[in-house]
Each structure stands twice: as structure tokens, then as C-alpha cells.
Amino acid sequence: MDLQPILDRIGAEMQAAPDRGRVADYIPELARVSTDHFAMAVCTADGQTFTTGAAEMPFSIQSVSKVFTLALALGRLGDQLWSRVGREPSGLAFNSVVQLESEKGIPRNPFINAGALVVTDAILQGHQPREVLGEILRFLREAAGEDDIHINKAVAASELAHGHRNLALAHFMAAHGNLRCPPEATCGTYFHQCAIEMSARQLARAGRFLMNAPGMPRLVAPARTRRINALMMTCGHYDGSGEFAYRVGLPGKSGVGGGILVIAPGRASIAVWSPGLNAQGNSQLGTLAVERLARATGWSVFG
Amino acid sequence: MDLQPILDRIGAEMQAAPDRGRVADYIPELARVSTDHFAMAVCTADGQTFTTGAAEMPFSIQSVSKVFTLALALGRLGDQLWSRVGREPSGLAFNSVVQLESEKGIPRNPFINAGALVVTDAILQGHQPREVLGEILRFLREAAGEDDIHINKAVAASELAHGHRNLALAHFMAAHGNLRCPPEATCGTYFHQCAIEMSARQLARAGRFLMNAPGMPRLVAPARTRRINALMMTCGHYDGSGEFAYRVGLPGKSGVGGGILVIAPGRASIAVWSPGLNAQGNSQLGTLAVERLARATGWSVFG
Amino acid sequence: MDLQPILDRIGAEMQAAPDRGRVADYIPELARVSTDHFAMAVCTADGQTFTTGAAEMPFSIQSVSKVFTLALALGRLGDQLWSRVGREPSGLAFNSVVQLESEKGIPRNPFINAGALVVTDAILQGHQPREVLGEILRFLREAAGEDDIHINKAVAASELAHGHRNLALAHFMAAHGNLRCPPEATCGTYFHQCAIEMSARQLARAGRFLMNAPGMPRLVAPARTRRINALMMTCGHYDGSGEFAYRVGLPGKSGVGGGILVIAPGRASIAVWSPGLNAQGNSQLGTLAVERLARATGWSVFG
Amino acid sequence: MDLQPILDRIGAEMQAAPDRGRVADYIPELARVSTDHFAMAVCTADGQTFTTGAAEMPFSIQSVSKVFTLALALGRLGDQLWSRVGREPSGLAFNSVVQLESEKGIPRNPFINAGALVVTDAILQGHQPREVLGEILRFLREAAGEDDIHINKAVAASELAHGHRNLALAHFMAAHGNLRCPPEATCGTYFHQCAIEMSARQLARAGRFLMNAPGMPRLVAPARTRRINALMMTCGHYDGSGEFAYRVGLPGKSGVGGGILVIAPGRASIAVWSPGLNAQGNSQLGTLAVERLARATGWSVFG
Known part of the structure; x- marks a missing residue:
């Protein structure tokens, strides 16, 4: 699958999105990052990497x-x-x-x-x-x-x-x-x-071991990656985990710096970053972007 | 895949399991059901149905x-x-x-x-x-x-x-x-x-529309079955939902009568029944049985 | 002690008070009572009764x-x-x-x-x-x-x-x-x-048995009136009980109709009524009025 | 009033009491104190001091x-x-x-x-x-x-x-x-x-300013002693404050070392000490002793 057109479209939509959430303000270093930023990177099981936006810019993974x-x-x-x-x-x-x-x-x-x-x-x-x-x-x-x-x-x-x-x-x-x-x-x-600090591209690459796919780095046993993914699905977005599962259908873990690592088991490792957060403390545009990616690719684990 | 040997093995293991949980005792009608019962039924995307145990015996789906x-x-x-x-x-x-x-x-x-x-x-x-x-x-x-x-x-x-x-x-x-x-x-x-009341076979059949697979009954739109499955994953086992996701890796919904409906999206609809419950109020052997089925089949959605 | 001048002064102050609280609005019958009302009645251990305001007007004792x-x-x-x-x-x-x-x-x-x-x-x-x-x-x-x-x-x-x-x-x-x-x-x-429904005068009279004073009606044993008073002190104003004890120093029980029954053990039974409530659901002016009465009389049980 | 016979009797009863509670075990220094100890001291408004038990033995006032x-x-x-x-x-x-x-x-x-x-x-x-x-x-x-x-x-x-x-x-x-x-x-x-560390006698003396009686040390204004007493009544025994008010009818403050300071406004300052605690973390025998003292003296503020 050629993901680049999909990522280009999502990137353009996110750049134009009016409601960008609010940056975490509990520490000054995070509070001063602009909500203008957006980046997405996808590493697929066939070894390719696709990116859009500021995918080389390091952010606080939190x-x-x-x-x-x-x-x-x-x-x-x-x-x-x-x-x-x-x-x-x-x-x-x-x-x-x-x-x-x-x-x-x-x-x-x-x-x-x-x-x-x-x-x-x-x-x-x-x-x-x-x-x-x-x-x-x-x-x-x-x-x-x-x-x-x-x-x-x-x-x-x-x-x-x-x-x-x-x-x-x-x-x-x-x-x-x-x-x-x-x-x-x-x-x-x-x-x-x-x-x-990592860039979206680095984070997507670092998540490849959770894909549990041939040719990917194998840092822990497959039985364990499955279980880590399960925990990301049920607990990865704090009190917004149910909503993320409902909208995106993939296991993910968010950070207050605006990053989210999302795994499509067997298929892809996805990193997204946008510093503005929603009410549950998860990236507002990051969530929206992976929701659109999951819909475009049919990667939801729920059918 | 021929599931029958797998189900036969699981059925035999469950019949022999010593720790069978405790039946719900809050209403007399449920309290008098024996923990000896066990049944499992699996409807696969190719239209087959496999069963083991008392798969025709009706139980309270709760x-x-x-x-x-x-x-x-x-x-x-x-x-x-x-x-x-x-x-x-x-x-x-x-x-x-x-x-x-x-x-x-x-x-x-x-x-x-x-x-x-x-x-x-x-x-x-x-x-x-x-x-x-x-x-x-x-x-x-x-x-x-x-x-x-x-x-x-x-x-x-x-x-x-x-x-x-x-x-x-x-x-x-x-x-x-x-x-x-x-x-x-x-x-x-x-x-x-x-x-x-439904039998395990009936319940597995009734869950087929959630598989979201070709040839299955289509009672709601696919976008909705995905979301129902997501809710089953994060919330289907009350305060044991995280544990079920961790052990089984499939969306499911339990009942205090000892039944569980489990969906392997695109692959199967599974019903299991054993009246003894664990501490979270979910079927003790039912959970164990689908955990073994998921392991034997590799159906976990988490890789 | 001649309480009448004290009550007259308090009555005048309460009639002029600008912040009168808000009437309970959860049932229409209470919501339509005016916050203009104020009444106070005091029955003393020597058998006298003093009143100010609408002390004969029945209100919902709740x-x-x-x-x-x-x-x-x-x-x-x-x-x-x-x-x-x-x-x-x-x-x-x-x-x-x-x-x-x-x-x-x-x-x-x-x-x-x-x-x-x-x-x-x-x-x-x-x-x-x-x-x-x-x-x-x-x-x-x-x-x-x-x-x-x-x-x-x-x-x-x-x-x-x-x-x-x-x-x-x-x-x-x-x-x-x-x-x-x-x-x-x-x-x-x-x-x-x-x-x-009772008037402030009736309510003050009905509370006399809790005074535990000679000549007062004896409806329960003294050991029990003490304990009822203790409960009124620690629990009589819901989550405002500590505040009432702090400000007034007497056991009391409030109602959402704006009435409060207050006991000065051995000395007096006091009823006050003003329908406007404070944030804890207790009569705004009623609390203020008994606070002033307690200060003027030195009736606080706390010294 | 000659309190000495009352204190002697209470002291004897407490020495003989079978159920002495359990010492706090969260720090070793407190855990090794014996539950055998009992002491009570009462300073009355007329300047007298009465004691029973180990009233000179210092304990941790906590x-x-x-x-x-x-x-x-x-x-x-x-x-x-x-x-x-x-x-x-x-x-x-x-x-x-x-x-x-x-x-x-x-x-x-x-x-x-x-x-x-x-x-x-x-x-x-x-x-x-x-x-x-x-x-x-x-x-x-x-x-x-x-x-x-x-x-x-x-x-x-x-x-x-x-x-x-x-x-x-x-x-x-x-x-x-x-x-x-x-x-x-x-x-x-x-x-x-x-x-x-203070002895029961020292603690009773230190509490005299809260009596708000003539001739007693005046360390804070009377309006403030009343309010401190009110807080002791509603909050002085943690989640056992209602029970203490109900049983004793006097404001008091307990410590996990087994001491309690109790004030009878205008009448007395009372200190009691026994290291064994009840389920709410208040001195088991200390509470019982002041309950009996209050009953014998009629000092309850509730009538």
C-alpha cells in the first residue's frame, strides 16, 4: 500500500485544523511549544517509512x-x-x-x-x-x-x-x-x-518491535509484545482509553508532550505528534490524525 | 483451519479443571446451576460451526x-x-x-x-x-x-x-x-x-454479525460493529476488562450466568459457558478456555 | 435575661440583610417561597417564649x-x-x-x-x-x-x-x-x-424536651437527649456541621425549607426560619441569626 | 467538687479493664510502649489538680x-x-x-x-x-x-x-x-x-487556657478558644469524632501515642493517657475513662 498520499492528505488537514487543543502548562518547558506543529511517521511491516509534517523535529516523548x-x-x-x-x-x-x-x-x-x-x-x-x-x-x-x-x-x-x-x-x-x-x-x-526527546520518525521506528512482524527488531518475546499492546489498548490514554479504542481501534500510548505511539499489529508502527492536548490530556490532532489513518487503511483491529 | 481437535482438547481440559469458580448467588435461580457445566461454540468466517461440551444446553445470557x-x-x-x-x-x-x-x-x-x-x-x-x-x-x-x-x-x-x-x-x-x-x-x-436463555451454539451464531466478515449476517453497519467490538474490549468484562484483553486479546462480553461472547474480528464468533465465576464476576473456565483458544489459533488482535 | 431586645435587633438586622441565599428548587412547592421571610422564636428554661418576625407563619420543617x-x-x-x-x-x-x-x-x-x-x-x-x-x-x-x-x-x-x-x-x-x-x-x-408544617414558635416549643431542664416536657430520658444533641452538633448541618459548630457553638438541625432547630442545653430551645439557603443547603439568615443570638447571650457550649 | 474519689475509682476500673486496645505499630518507638499504662489528670476552674495513675510519666503527645x-x-x-x-x-x-x-x-x-x-x-x-x-x-x-x-x-x-x-x-x-x-x-x-513528650498532669495544665475560665492562663482570645473547642468537638477524633461527642459530650483531641486532651468549658481541663488504641486510632481506655468522668460529673456540654 502506498501510504504517502494518505499521509499527505492527513498532514494537510491537520495543518489547517482550527481546534488544536492546548499545550500542557504544568511545566514551563512544555508550555512554550507551539500548537502549530504536526508530524506523523509510519513504519510498515515491509520495511518502508512514510512521513508527513515535522517528522524530524525532536519532541518530549514524556x-x-x-x-x-x-x-x-x-x-x-x-x-x-x-x-x-x-x-x-x-x-x-x-x-x-x-x-x-x-x-x-x-x-x-x-x-x-x-x-x-x-x-x-x-x-x-x-x-x-x-x-x-x-x-x-x-x-x-x-x-x-x-x-x-x-x-x-x-x-x-x-x-x-x-x-x-x-x-x-x-x-x-x-x-x-x-x-x-x-x-x-x-x-x-x-x-x-x-x-x-525523539522525532516522530524515530519514535515510529522505535515502536517497530511491537508490530510483531517478520524482519522487525525483536527486543522482547512475541507473547510479551501482544500483552504490551493489550495494555496500550485498555490503558494507554488514561481516562480517554475507551474513546481512543472506539475512534481509532488500535493500541496506543500518549504523552503530555503531544506524542502518541500507535501500533497496528502485524502491519505498522505509527508515531504522531502535535503538542495541543484534549481534555483527557492526549494530543488533540494526533488522535484525529490516527483516527483518519486507521479509517483510510482499514487497520482497526476490530474488523 | 480444523478447530475441532483444538476444541476437543480445551473441552477435556475444562472438564478436568479443579478450580471452577463460584456461581452467582444473588438470585436463587442462578445459584442452583452446577459449576460442572462447560460448553464452547465457534462460528468461523467460512461458515462452519464447531462445538464442544454442552453446547445445546440453554443458559441465562444475562x-x-x-x-x-x-x-x-x-x-x-x-x-x-x-x-x-x-x-x-x-x-x-x-x-x-x-x-x-x-x-x-x-x-x-x-x-x-x-x-x-x-x-x-x-x-x-x-x-x-x-x-x-x-x-x-x-x-x-x-x-x-x-x-x-x-x-x-x-x-x-x-x-x-x-x-x-x-x-x-x-x-x-x-x-x-x-x-x-x-x-x-x-x-x-x-x-x-x-x-x-440461549445455548452456546445459538450465542456464537448470534454474534456472527460482529465478525464483520463477508457472508455473515449484517445487522448493523461495519463502522458500528467495529465500535461495539472496541467497547467490548475496553469495557466488556467490568473491572476485569484489562485482564481479559491482556490474557485473551479479543473483545468479549461476559454475563453473570457464566456465558461469554467473544469476537475474533474477520475470523470467528465464539461463545463459551461455564457457570462458575471468578472474583471479577466473569466465568472462570470460560475465560481460561478462550485464552487457550486464542493462543492455539493465534487470533489475538494484538499481534 | 430579657431576650426581647436582642431578638428585636436580630430580627431587624435580618430583615435588612442583602444576601438572603437561594430557596431550594428541587420541588416546586418549596421553590416558590419568598426569601423575604424571617422568623425566630426562643423558649427559655424558665418557661418564657420570645419571638421576632413571622413566628406564627407555618413553614415546611423538612x-x-x-x-x-x-x-x-x-x-x-x-x-x-x-x-x-x-x-x-x-x-x-x-x-x-x-x-x-x-x-x-x-x-x-x-x-x-x-x-x-x-x-x-x-x-x-x-x-x-x-x-x-x-x-x-x-x-x-x-x-x-x-x-x-x-x-x-x-x-x-x-x-x-x-x-x-x-x-x-x-x-x-x-x-x-x-x-x-x-x-x-x-x-x-x-x-x-x-x-x-410548623411555625417557628411551634418548633421552638417542640424542641424544649431537648433542653434537658426542669419543668420542660420529658419525652425521652436525659441520657438520650444529650446524645441527640451530640448528634445534632456533629451531624445536624450535613457537610456544614463543622462550620455551624464553629460559628454558633450549639447543636442544631436544619431543614431545606429554611428552618433550623437549635438547642442551648439547660437554657433554651430556639427555632429560626428563613427560606434562603447557603451553599451547604442550610438557611443563610437562620444561621447568621443564631450565631448573633449565641454571641449576645453567651450560650455557646464551648466556653 | 472533690474529684479525687471519682478519679480513684476510674483509675482502678481502668487498671482492671481487660480490653486495652492495641498500641500504634507504625513506628517502633511507639510500638514498644506497654498497654498497661493508664493516667488521668484534671485541672479544675478553681485551680485544683487531681490525678490518678501514672500521671507524671511522660508520653508522646503526637x-x-x-x-x-x-x-x-x-x-x-x-x-x-x-x-x-x-x-x-x-x-x-x-x-x-x-x-x-x-x-x-x-x-x-x-x-x-x-x-x-x-x-x-x-x-x-x-x-x-x-x-x-x-x-x-x-x-x-x-x-x-x-x-x-x-x-x-x-x-x-x-x-x-x-x-x-x-x-x-x-x-x-x-x-x-x-x-x-x-x-x-x-x-x-x-x-x-x-x-x-508530656505527662498527663502537664498536658492537663497546658490545656487550661481552653477552659476559658477566670484565673486560667489566657494565651488566646476567648472567641478563639471557643472555636478551637468547637473544632475539637467535630474533628478532634478523626473518623471517631461523632462517637466521642456521643459518648463523652466534651471537645477533645486524641493522639496516636494514647493521649487525649479534653476540655469541659468553664470547668476543667482533662488529660488522659493509655497507649492502647481502638479501631479509629483513639485511646481505648482513655475514651472510656473520660466517658465515665463526664457521666460522674455531669460535665457533658449537651445537657
């Missing part, structure tokens, strides 16, 4: 990083990770502490903030933050097949300076014995992981 | 009926239904009233009880319960391609006698203006719809 | 009735009532269903709606609604020492027509086995009890 | 300190403190974070942990922890009229080592802009304030 740290943690710890974090959608905002209280410090899933902190904490245990961040970067570089992927230290510092909510989650879990490292260390590592 | 009333309501009302019910997983039990309070009487999705009551209420508006129940039965019979599908009146009466929780949900939504018919009428219709 | 049904229920059932209802402030709105779910159908206290329904249900068990309403009226007439106290049937009918929220609470408790009568019967009785 | 820091904060900041903390009972456990989330970082009252952290933070702003702790100790010593009141540094260190839950609350409020000092500084000060 929570999209949770997919890769989950893959790393499962590779290192296997299923024992699931004694510390659940696999259910939360029905609440990404940074809610309510369920932690009624569920004794076990986060509902690895894609809400509390769950991602547990995942990072699990990788960090017995290591230095610097080592772990190096390992995360190596994983991403191997997945993407290129080396020019870095942490934006100004963003990481800004996250740290405004990180009280995540520190609250971390201390809360520590109080329940569900954190192994000091909350400051776990949060510090997490803030740096969120501050990784 | 909440599996919500899939069919949703299809009916969408056919009649279209997307305006979504002003009255959401599309997000709830993160809570099937009969919780907590979110109704914070979300002003709008249920989170059409598969929790409150949402299903809104769907039934939407079909009922302007009609008599008897007419609506007739319409639901006609829809099921047409979908299954056979007529021997009925309501068990003893079960319906038993539900009514123990129906305070659903009446509470209905009155709560009425207080918020999100019910159009008297709560007693809406609940009465709902209790009867839940008391429909 | 939830103030809960004090009297609690006294009746304790008289009939004694402390076994407390197995069905708690004694703690709720921290939530008067009609919340959230805590009922986490606390298995046991309301937090007898003054939130759910708790008052349990109290009425306890009195109703084994009787007809008509008998119980007769008993409640007899109790009030005896307490007030006069007979001209009646139920406004138009208000009762209006409550019934808009009573879905209370029916939801009742069915919810029935589902947990914490209602003995049919929800419709309990709610019907409750709606009539809330529709009792 | 949350009883919140009464004194509230008095200090109100003295320094006046009513502007109330923009940062509410005055309503919470209906939840002392360390719950649930309401903070729905109420945007404003704690319900100054006696739950989150509220007490705000109070300490308000005193700390612009000062060093060491200065503030000195000020708290000076306030207590002046109130008690004696100097031998100190901080147990081992307890403070133990609180810090197990302080994740309070750090979570502090960071959560910082995320909402409701903390002025770094969470670590506010919590550090708070942990030390909780680690103050």
Missing part, C-alpha cells in the same frame, strides 16, 4: 517512554512485576492518588503515573539512576536503529522543580512498601526518562 | 444481552445515544453507583449495569415493555438464524425480586434526568432481557 | 423532622437502632450515595437522608404509614403542647413526584438488607414527615 | 500537639489561616489523601494530618524549623506553667524514617500550591512537634 520502560522491566523481572502493578484501566486521571489509597499502594496499570513509577523503580533497584537512564537510551536507540536520541536536561530539571504530584504518588507507594528505592531517586529517574 | 441491546439502540438512535452514556472503562464494579454521583447520572459505558439500563430505557421510550422484549428476541433470532430463543420467566421474576440494586441505579439516573421511562418499567424490561 | 423521628425510634427500639445507622459526620452532601457503597448500606448518621430513611423504616416496620404519621404528629403536638400541626399534602405529593434520589438511597439500602419495609412505603412515609 | 500549633497559628495569622484549611469533619481516616484530590489540596480541618501540616507550614514560613520548635515548646511550657517539656529525638527520627505517608500528603498539597515551605522542612518540623 509518557510514551512508559511503553519502553515496561518492555525493559518485563524483560528483566518477568511476570513478577505484576505483583506490584495491575493491568486494569483506572477510570481516573493519570495522576490520581484516590485508587492508590483504596488499593493499598498497588497502581492499577503501568501507564498511569503511579504505575510507571513502580516500573521505573523496579528497573532502578540495585542500580544507579545514571546507569538505568543509559540502559533506557540504549534500548530506544537499538529499537529505533539510530543513536541520535537524548535526554533534554532542561525539561528534566523543570519536571523535577514541578514534580510534587509525582513525589506524592511515590511517597504514598513507599508508605505501602511498594517502592524499593528512595522516592527522590525513583522520581528523578522517571523525570529524566520522560524528558527524552 | 449481561451478554447488553451487546445486542446496544446494537439495537445504536440502530435506532444513532450517535445521540452517546449523550446519555460514556465509552470509558469504569475502574469499578459492574453495579457501582459511585461514579454516577460524581458524573451526574451519566454512566461510564453501556456494559456496566447503569449504562445498560440507559440503553434499554432508550429503546423502551415510547413503547411497551412487551413490544421491546419482542424486538430484542426478534433481533437475537435473526442474528442466530433460528427461533428457539426465549425468556425464562422464573429467572426474570427472581431478578425482579432481588433487583433493588438496579432500581437504585435507575432511580439515581432518573434523579439526574437521564431516564425517560419510569424506573420500574426500565428495570422490568431489563430484568427480562437478562433472563433470555 | 429535615428538622429527623430529630423527632430519631427520638421516637430510640424510644421504641433503643440502642439496637445503632446496628443500622452510624453516628459519624459524613463529610459529604446530604443525599450522597458514595459512602453507602463503601460502607455496605449502613448510613453514617441519622441526619443525612439515607440515615433518616432507616430511622423512618425502623418506626414503620410492622405498621401502616398512616399510623406512623399519626404517631409522629402526636409526638410533635405533645412536644409543642398544641394541636395545630399538620402535614401539607401538596408538598408531600411534590416530594414524591421528585423523590428519585431518595428512592435510589432506599433501594440501595434494601439491596444491602438494611431496609425492612418496601422502599416505596418507607419513602412515602418519609416524604410526608418532611412535609409537616 | 497529634494532641495539633491543638497547640493551631492556637499558635491563629494567633500569628488570624482568620486568613482558613483560606488554606477547612473546618469540617472529613468522614475519612486521619491520613487519607482522597479528599485532598477532590478538594484541590485544601484539607478538611486542622486536626487531620494534612490540615496539621498546613498549620505547621503556616507557622514555619519565614523561619527555621529550630526556631519554630522552640516557639512551640515555649507555648506549651507557658501554658503548662512548667519547663520540663521536651522533644524525644529518637521518636522524631523514627517518625521521619517512617514518614512517607505524611510526605505524600505534603507533596500533594505542594502540588496544589498549599504549602509555603519545602515538604521536607514542613514534615521535619511536624515530626518533631509530634514527638513532644
